[in-house]
Amino acid sequence: xxxxxxxxxxxxxxxxxxxxxxxxxxxxxxxxxxxxxxxxxxxxxxxxxxxxxxxxxxxxxxxxxxxxxxxxxxxxxxxxxxxxx
Numbered sequence: 448x449x450x451x452x453x454x455x456x457x458x459x460x461x462x463x464x465x466x467x468x469x470x471x472x473x474x475x476x477x478x479x480x481x482x483x484x485x486x487x488x489x490x491x492x493x494x495x496x497x498x499x500x501x502x503x504x505x506x507x508x509x510x511x512x513x514x515x516x517x518x519x520x521x522x523x524x525x526x527x528x529x530x531x532x
Contacts, residue, residue: 452526455488459513495530505529 462481465474496502508525511517517525 449523449526451488451491452523453519455485455492456509456512456519456522458485458488459509463513492526495526497530501529 458481462478462485465478465481492505493502496505505526508517508522512519512522
């Protein structure tokens with residue numbers, strides 16, 4: 448699996464868990480740090496897509512994966528189908 452894709456997906460899942468988890472001092476700071484990391488990986492991944500629509504479709508698949516609607520393997524398949532030349 449693409450390391451960038453794997454890191455991105457793990458961060459998205461962690462961020463979802465953090466946002467939906469219990470409040471604690473510094474939670475907002477932690478959420479902001481994760482968002483910055485997610486944006487970094489998103490920019491790297493976005494370069495592989497030929498259109499914004501393809502990236503949007505991928506982003507939808509990431510959300511589905513984060514909520515357990517599709518597996519990491521299915522997400523990887525979507526990624527490769529949308530970035531294939």
